Amino acid sequence: MTATNKGLQRFYEYRDRIAGLIKTMQESPEPNPLLIRFFTLINEQDKRVIDCLENHKPLIMSHYGNAGEIFAAMDIECYGPEDNLFVHQQFTKDMEESDNSPFPQDMCALTKLVAWGCLTNIIPTPTMIVAMLQPCDALSAVQEAVQNMEGWKDIPTFAPDPTYGRDKSDYVYFAGELKRMIAFLEHHTGRKMDYGKLRDVVEETNRQYEAWAEYNELRRAVPCPHNSFIGGKLGWIMTQHMKAGQAEVTEIMKMLAFDAEQKVKAKQGPLPKEKIRVMWADMIPTWADPIAAWLEQERGANVVMDFQSATPYERIDTSTEESMLLGLARRTMSEIPMIRAARGKVDYMIEDLTRLVKDYKCDCVIFPGHTGHKDQSASIGFMKEACRELNVPLLSLAADNFDPRTAPLDVMKRQIGEFFDAHELGK
Amino acid sequence: MAIINSEAFREFENDAKTLSNPALEDFRKKGGKVIGLMYHFIPEEIITAGGMLPYRMRATGSKGTEMSDSCFTQINCSLVRHFYDSGLKGRMAFLDGVVSVNNCDHIRRLYDNWKWKIKTPYMHFLCFPKKTGKEQVKWYREQLEGFRKSLEETFKVRITDEKLHDAIKLHNETRRLQRELYELRKGDVPPITGAETLSTMVAATCMPRDRYNTLLKQLIQDCKASKGRNGYKARIVLFGGEIDDPKFVDTIESQGVLVVGDVLGYGSRAIAANVDETGDPLEALSRYQLVDRPADVRIFGTSFDRNEYVVKTVKEFKGDGVISVRLPQCDLYGIEQTTLSFHLKKNRIPHLGLETEYVLESTGQIKTRVQAFLESISEARHDRNE
Ligand code: SF4
Ligand code: SF4
Numbered sequence: 001m002t003a004t005n006k007g008l009q010r011f012y013e014y015r016d017r018i019a020g021l022i023k024t025m026q027e028s029p030e031p032n033p034l035l036i037r038f039f040t041l042i043n044e045q046d047k048r049v050i051d052c053l054e055n056h057k058p059l060i061m062s063h064y065g066n067a068g069e070i071f072a073a074m075d076i077e078c079y080g081p082e083d084n085l086f087v088h089q090q091f092t093k094d095m096e097e098s099d100n101s102p103f104p105q106d107m108c109a110l111t112k113l114v115a116w117g118c119l120t121n122i123i124p125t126p127t128m129i130v131a132m133l134q135p136c137d138a139l140s141a142v143q144e145a146v147q148n149m150e151g152w153k154d155i156p157t158f159a160p161d162p163t164y165g166r167d168k169s170d171y172v173y174f175a176g177e178l179k180r181m182i183a184f185l186e187h188h189t190g191r192k193m194d195y196g197k198l199r200d201v202v203e204e205t206n207r208q209y210e211a212w213a214e215y216n217e218l219r220r221a222v223p224c225p226h227n228s229f230i231g232g233k234l235g236w237i238m239t240q241h242m243k244a245g246q247a248e249v250t251e252i253m254k255m256l257a258f259d260a261e262q263k264v265k266a267k268q269g270p271l272p273k274e275k276i277r278v279m280w281a282d283m284i285p286t287w288a289d290p291i292a293a294w295l296e297q298e299r300g301a302n303v304v305m306d307f308q309s310a311t312p313y314e315r316i317d318t319s320t321e322e323s324m325l326l327g328l329a330r331r332t333m334s335e336i337p338m339i340r341a342a343r344g345k346v347d348y349m350i351e352d353l354t355r356l357v358k359d360y361k362c363d364c365v366i367f368p369g370h371t372g373h374k375d376q377s378a379s380i381g382f383m384k385e386a387c388r389e390l391n392v393p394l395l396s397l398a399a400d401n402f403d404p405r406t407a408p409l410d411v412m413k414r415q416i417g418e419f420f421d422a423h424e425l426g427k
Numbered sequence: 428m429a430i431i432n433s434e435a436f437r438e439f440e441n442d443a444k445t446l447s448n449p450a451l452e453d454f455r456k457k458g459g460k461v462i463g464l465m466y467h468f469i470p471e472e473i474i475t476a477g478g479m480l481p482y483r484m485r486a487t488g489s490k491g492t493e494m495s496d497s498c499f500t501q502i503n504c505s506l507v508r509h510f511y512d513s514g515l516k517g518r519m520a521f522l523d524g525v526v527s528v529n530n531c532d533h534i535r536r537l538y539d540n541w542k543w544k545i546k547t548p549y550m551h552f553l554c555f556p557k558k559t560g561k562e563q564v565k566w567y568r569e570q571l572e573g574f575r576k577s578l579e580e581t582f583k584v585r586i587t588d589e590k591l592h593d594a595i596k597l598h599n600e601t602r603r604l605q606r607e608l609y610e611l612r613k614g615d616v617p618p619i620t621g622a623e624t625l626s627t628m629v630a631a632t633c634m635p636r637d638r639y640n641t642l643l644k645q646l647i648q649d650c651k652a653s654k655g656r657n658g659y660k661a662r663i664v665l666f667g668g669e670i671d672d673p674k675f676v677d678t679i680e681s682q683g684v685l686v687v688g689d690v691l692g693y694g695s696r697a698i699a700a701n702v703d704e705t706g707d708p709l710e711a712l713s714r715y716q717l718v719d720r721p722a723d724v725r726i727f728g729t730s731f732d733r734n735e736y737v738v739k740t741v742k743e744f745k746g747d748g749v750i751s752v753r754l755p756q757c758d759l760y761g762i763e764q765t766t767l768s769f770h771l772k773k774n775r776i777p778h779l780g781l782e783t784e785y786v787l788e789s790t791g792q793i794k795t796r797v798q799a800f801l802e803s804i805s806e807a808r809h810d811r812n813e
Binding site for chain 1: 497498499500502503504529531532533536537539540543552554556557558562566569727728731734753756758759762763764766769770
């Protein structure tokens with residue numbers, strides 16, 4: 001089986017599995033329309049990638065936070081190498097098999113999996129790569145390692161270079177990188193960038209982020225109207241891991257916000273009694289569901305905010321080409337989750353942590369200590385200090401956001417339980 | 428297993444064993460300011476041009492990380508934990524300033540933590556690009572301009588282009604002399620071991636440059652006069668990041684191999700090229716860091732060149748194999764080590780990948796692995812000769 005075929009085969013499996021899931025949801029006694037629409041979007045995305053692979057159409061492999069609006073405006077399909085590996089994690093042995101990877105085992109499981117996926121060709125080869133050089137060392141290094149692998153060597157690659165600050169000069173520089181990225185895409189696809197189309201796409205993503213921000217506002221309510229992690233999971237996947245600018249995404253975010261609004265008005269929450277409001281100081285792990293269920297059922301705790309959900313909304317000015325690129329530069333470098341928390345100096349993350357704990361009236365902070373987030377682990381002193389000043393306790397774990405084996409759930413439950421008890425949270 | 432008998436070398440060796448040294452102390456007594464460089468990519472020439480002493484920070488002699496443990500965790504590389512611990516214990520109190528770049532996830536937070544708790548009087552941060560190109564050279568040049576201004580304002584000095592040109596020449600002279608020393612290692616009876624070379628290279632980064640150059644000239648003469656070493660069992664090229672501990676190299680060499688060449692931050696990567704002595708000096712310094720010198724693992728898109736540079740070094744120094752080293756939790760060098768291993772395999776160059784903590788704790792495992800590697804090199808040689 002050729003490299004492309006093996007990856008393509010995987011996409012057939014993804015497509016069929018999600019189609020089956022949608023069917024099951026539709027046939028259930030109480031179908032959830034929001035989730036059906038969400039999974040339909042995923043399914044359509046997979047089908048578009050399959051079409052590109054089968055018919056040799058331009059296809060980009062890239063990552064969240066690489067100004068997907070530009071790909072969409074140029075009508076080029078894109079996939080993230082890790083996306084489906086995680087969506088389908090529980091149905092495969094990929095994680096276990098990646099233990100055989102020649103790459104170091106002390107890396108973030110996401111990067112390990114990407115390296116393994118490319119090495120074994122379960123990730124299909126694209127026609128172009130737009131690499132991402134932020135927010136962490138491992139991600140950029142792994143993408144470079146991929147360039148050395150058989151079958152991946154000669155794929156044209158562009159890597160926009162992010163700076164470290166949040167000043168106008170940073171955004172101007174990065175907007176220049178985006179221009180060079182557009183030139184690269186034009187060169188390799190023969191397509192011209194249509195700035196009118198980019199305006200349409202950006203206006204739609206503006207609406208998406210606006211709806212997401214509205215939803216986030218509603219989660220400030222006591223009790224929180226929805227369960228742990230909900231907005232961040234949907235918002236993150238739909239805005240950063242799917243084709244940018246789909247009106248359907250805006251609709252789903254609005255549906256979510258509408259539902260939350262009704263619950264806030266009715267002073268209703270998902271827990272019979274919300275006892276503890278948690279701030280989760282990192283991305284949402286792939287094992288979030290079982291931990292959230294335990295927190296809610298056993299301890300009356302709701303993770304009301306996390307770094308994946310806390311995407312600030314700043315409208316991108318679509319009046320000119322320059323203003324759009326500048327806005328995309330700002331969004332890419334300073335607003336996209338994970339990048340927002342990790343790129344740049346520690347103050348950015350601590351400011352967010354402080355603001356979120358206050359705004360969301362959190363009783364405590366849990367820091368999962370993700371294996372890959374070396375910058376955040378080296379920020380632990382700052383987090384402790386911030387929490388001391390806020391007068392909320394901080395629990396620091398040693399988990400991997402993507403590999404549930406690093407810190408078994410039982411161990412984490414025990415640690416969290418002891419932490420709650422020690423600080424008399426929920427009493 | 429020192430082989431060189433040289434007064435100049437003895438001074439270098441002592442300098443590399445401690446954080447401060449007599450020449451540095453003398454410089455300070457005369458009112459000189461010492462600026463610590465938290466990692467590479469920071470042009471030392473700008474500091475020299477300001478009449479100050481650029482000092483590559485190390486944590487040589489660090490005994491533990493207990494004081495840094497409240498600010499870092501076990502997933503942080505031991506280099507930053509030892510650096511920070513040494514800073515908190517006042518072991519680098521002789522620094523008047525610290526300048527850093529966003530080299531890696533660990534270093535950039537080391538800078539934040541240092542600024543927070545150690546409070547060296549002058550702190551400056553440079554944003555270094557992650558790839559190379561003319562736009563990146565322009566960007567970093569602007570960063571360097573900001574650095575120059577900030578040094579001028581803080582220390583009330585003038586860093587003119589002329590002074591920069593002079594400093595570039597002085598540092599180029601160091602590089603030229605160091606290359607001359609490296610050339611001597613290419614022969615069949617190298618006059619200096621890998622550990623001795625590393626001491627010599629480290630010493631350059633902690634003493635006034637003109638004194639260093641004078642001593643280095645002396646050392647080269649001593650090397651030329653020495654009989655050199657034969658009887659070693661294999662010639663090794665050492666690959667890694669900012670390895671600054673000659674003891675580590677000595678441990679490898681204690682197994683009967685000789686480290687004849689390297690691709691290290693304190694080694695050939697720092698000396699392979701000169702800074703352009705003509706034109707705008709800041710642009711030349713920016714271009715040197717981003718384009719002219721052998722690329723570092725941080726620079727995306729240079730992987731093939733980096734790997735080829737190792738192969739070229741092996742050929743030039745007639746290496747029998749490569750030993751690469753990485754600190755646990757270092758993603759950059761961890762991934763590089765793996766990619767390099769693929770490349771060396773393709774080129775049929777024996778390779779041993781080691782992991783070691785910043786402060787060498789136990790040497791037993793390294794020795795055992797080098798022994799086994801030596802055997803595999805001998806077997807490979809045997810197979811080739813058959
Ligand atoms: S999850 Fe974190 S550590 Fe892993 S690749 Fe993403 S930014 Fe890097
Ligand atoms: S060894 Fe690696 S992780 Fe540690 S400071 Fe150097 S580059 Fe960073």
